[in-house]
Amino acid sequence: MGQKTKASQPSSKTLPKAATGIQGLDEITRGGLPRGRPTLISGGAGSGKTLFGLEFLVRGATQYGEPGVFMSFEESIPDLTKNVASLGFDLDRLVADKKLFVDHVSLAHSESGETGEYDLEGLFIRIADAVQRVGARRVVLDTIETLFGDLPNPGILRAEIRRLFDWLKQKELTTVITAERDHPDKLTRHGIEEFVSDCVILLDHRIREEISTRRLRIVKYRGSTHGTNEYPFLIDDQGISVLPISSLGLDHEASTERVSSGIARLDGMLGGKGFYRGSSILASGTAGTGKSTIAACFVDAACRRGERALFFAFEESPQQIVRNTRSIGIDLEPWVRKGLLQFHAARPTYGGIEQVLLLTHKHITSFQPSVVVVDPVTNLLMVSTQNEVRSMLTRLVDFLKTQKITAIFTSLTAAGALEASEADVSSLMDTWLLLKNIEVGGERNRALYVLKSRGMEHSNQIREFVFTDDGLRLLDVYLGSEGVLTGSARVSQEMREKAVVTFRGQELESRRRELERKRRIFEARMVMLRAEFEVEEETIQHTIAESELLGEEVMQDRGQMVLSRKADSSSYKKDGRAKGARKR
Amino acid sequence: MPKTKTKTTKTKTRARPGKPAQRKLAVWNLRLYVAGQTPKSVRAFANLKVLCEEHLKGRYQIEVIDLRENPQLARGDQIVAVPTLVRRLPVPVRTIIGDLSNSVRLLVGLDLRKVD
Numbered sequence: 043m044g045q046k047t048k049a050s051q052p053s054s055k056t057l058p059k060a061a062t063g064i065q066g067l068d069e070i071t072r073g074g075l076p077r078g079r080p081t082l083i084s085g086g087a088g089s090g091k092t093l094f095g096l097e098f099l100v101r102g103a104t105q106y107g108e109p110g111v112f113m114s115f116e117e118s119i120p121d122l123t124k125n126v127a128s129l130g131f132d133l134d135r136l137v138a139d140k141k142l143f144v145d146h147v148s149l150a151h152s153e154s155g156e157t158g159e160y161d162l163e164g165l166f167i168r169i170a171d172a173v174q175r176v177g178a179r180r181v182v183l184d185t186i187e188t189l190f191g192d193l194p195n196p197g198i199l200r201a202e203i204r205r206l207f208d209w210l211k212q213k214e215l216t217t218v219i220t221a222e223r224d225h226p227d228k229l230t231r232h233g234i235e236e237f238v239s240d241c242v243i244l245l246d247h248r249i250r251e252e253i254s255t256r257r258l259r260i261v262k263y264r265g266s267t268h269g270t271n272e273y274p275f276l277i278d279d280q281g282i283s284v285l286p287i288s289s290l291g292l293d294h295e296a297s298t299e300r301v302s303s304g305i306a307r308l309d310g311m312l313g314g315k316g317f318y319r320g321s322s323i324l325a326s327g328t329a330g331t332g333k334s335t336i337a338a339c340f341v342d343a344a345c346r347r348g349e350r351a352l353f354f355a356f357e358e359s360p361q362q363i364v365r366n367t368r369s370i371g372i373d374l375e376p377w378v379r380k381g382l383l384q385f386h387a388a389r390p391t392y393g394g395i396e397q398v399l400l401l402t403h404k405h406i407t408s409f410q411p412s413v414v415v416v417d418p419v420t421n422l423l424m425v426s427t428q429n430e431v432r433s434m435l436t437r438l439v440d441f442l443k444t445q446k447i448t449a450i451f452t453s454l455t456a457a458g459a460l461e462a463s464e465a466d467v468s469s470l471m472d473t474w475l476l477l478k479n480i481e482v483g484g485e486r487n488r489a490l491y492v493l494k495s496r497g498m499e500h501s502n503q504i505r506e507f508v509f510t511d512d513g514l515r516l517l518d519v520y521l522g523s524e525g526v527l528t529g530s531a532r533v534s535q536e537m538r539e540k541a542v543v544t545f546r547g548q549e550l551e552s553r554r555r556e557l558e559r560k561r562r563i564f565e566a567r568m569v570m571l572r573a574e575f576e577v578e579e580e581t582i583q584h585t586i587a588e589s590e591l592l593g594e595e596v597m598q599d600r601g602q603m604v605l606s607r608k609a610d611s612s613s614y615k616k617d618g619r620a621k622g623a624r625k626r
Numbered sequence: 627m628p629k630t631k632t633k634t635t636k637t638k639t640r641a642r643p644g645k646p647a648q649r650k651l652a653v654w655n656l657r658l659y660v661a662g663q664t665p666k667s668v669r670a671f672a673n674l675k676v677l678c679e680e681h682l683k684g685r686y687q688i689e690v691i692d693l694r695e696n697p698q699l700a701r702g703d704q705i706v707a708v709p710t711l712v713r714r715l716p717v718p719v720r721t722i723i724g725d726l727s728n729s730v731r732l733l734v735g736l737d738l739r740k741v742d
Contacts, residue, residue, distance in 0.1 A: 147704065157724035157726045158724035158727035159724060159725045160710075162706060171700070171701070193723060
């Protein structure tokens with residue numbers, strides 16, 4: 043194992059810290075346990091105290107180059123070795139490499155009670171010897187309080203334990219002291235927490251509704267900020283993992299890249315381009331509305347693009363999903379064979395909620411998918427309470443976002459409460475597709491609408507969709523008086539609309555004909571009018587011509603009369619005057 | 627188990643061979659673990675010695691082991707508190723913790739009441 047760094051943390055000048063190497067813990071403690079000081083790990087039976095201590099030492103030895111001493115007051119060395127071998131820790135090898143020293147303190151009960159004063163110098167000597175043998179920087183005392191059962195005079199023992207802690211501190215050994223907690227009001231059975239003033243961590247293993255969950259809480263950490271919540275943790279084949287694995291924050295980058303949903307017309311409803319990469323999509327709906335199918339379409343589209351997809355199936359087996367999606371023309375099997383698609387199917391009840399989350403994390407980290415499906419999240423409610431599911435999903439969503447993974451979560455909702463998504467996770471989601479069954483005219487039909495989609499234009503229409511042999515298809519919208527029409531109501535509406543169109547066509551035709559008729563009448567009238575006009579015109583012209591003719595004739599007649607009177611035409615013209623002139 | 631016997635404030639008083647009537651459980655093997663010459667360890671040894679002389683005269687053997695010099699023995703013999711007195715013989719092994727100043731408890735612990 044390579045030595046990563048010296049374990050001290052540069053972040054805090056005042057309080058040097060020793061990284062534990064336990065997944066997630068160093069983030070909560072902002073760097074680890076107080077270096078050179080004792081830390082108390084308190085917890086009930088089976089809460090993982092011993093493992094915590096051992097992992098602290100093993101990781102210290104392998105990752106941070108700090109050898110350690112494990113003083114076991116309960117389990118024997120072979121037992122310990124066996125127990126942690128299942129977690130991938132090879133104690134024997136570490137011991138052989140002088141990176142670890144394990145000592146089992148087992149006291150035969152003294153039958154006599156108190157025979158006088160004593161001290162724990164024997165233990166001091168043992169620890170000092172062990173520390174010196176491997177050059178230890180870390181010590182674990184697991185569980186020193188058992189001495190109270192073995193040794194007389196608790197007063198002396200308490201004083202000696204206090205002296206031991208002081209001594210360890212003086213030797214600058216980073217020490218983990220485990221203690222059994224048997225009463226919720228007390229951290230330890232014998233109150234040794236008062237000797238450990240620097241850091242106290244509480245481990246809790248609780249069973250709620252038959253399902254176990256583990257929790258870790260930092261009760262105090264003098265001189266350091268730390269996360270104060272209860273953090274779920276998990277013990278699996280890689281030791282302890284505390285959540286968050288990734289730090290909880292809202293500082294992930296927001297991608298503007300779009301990815302197709304795998305359904306062309308759904309993309310159309312989402313501004314024409316589909317989802318944002320790295321966004322979280324909730325597909326909620328009642329039973330049988332096609333949530334999984336939508337998820338499958340999305341996965342199929344991702345695989346077509348050559349991206350990796352991870353499918354967490356909490357309800358169906360992979361084979362079942364593959365078979366079911368094949369019936370609508372989506373074959374996921376080639377993607378599985380190509381290694382582009384991975385299924386992880388398990389009932390969440392198999393482990394606690396944190397186990398589900400951690401497994402999810404692990405698979406995502408190892409497979410590095412660009413698309414993740416969780417189908418359905420509501421099944422997690424079987425394992426845990428709403429709050430826990432919510433906090434788990436918050437963590438998961440944050441994690442996915444930091445990894446830029448687009449995720450579809452399906453959620454089964456009870457009929458009637460469609461918009462109240464059960465896990466109450468909708469606010470975490472960027473896009474919410476609501477699927478529902480519309481029951482009209484004695485049949486149920488599937489409909490889909492986009493309830494929200496952050497940061498993009500999206501359709502506000504309710505769309506019917508059908509499963510066809512070649513995929514999922516969104517249909518045109520038919521709005522009736524009672525909302526969207528689906529199924530046969532839609533078909534009948536389609537027919538009605540056709541009839542209307544035909545009727546309209548006929549009506550138009552008749553109108554057109556009427557117009558034509560009217561035009562013809564108009565034109566006929568025009569002709570008639572023109573004819574009348576022409577007749578009239580002719581008459582008038584005729585009259586005009588006649589009267590002109592008449593005028594000329596008068597003149598002519600007069601001229602002829604003059605001629606006949608042999609009168610000078612001009613004298614005639616100047617009749618009166620000419621007469622007068624002649625008189626002159 | 628080879629024990630490195632050091633710092634022998636060792637008192638060996640063998641049972642007299644001429645007296646076979648002196649019970650079958652002839653020799654008592656006692657081991658006292660201490661950490662340096664502290665007042666407690668000195669006191670413990672003194673108390674033990676007095677008791678042995680009184681009850682086991684001539685048939686006991688005390689080994690004093692200083693853990694400061696043989697730290698590995700603390701591990702091998704499972705010693706945490708000092709002084710610790712271990713009765714190795716007669717069996718069963720008995721362990722008594724403290725400076726042995728409570729002689730009544732010490733007698734009970736060593737199971738000596740019945741014997742004498």
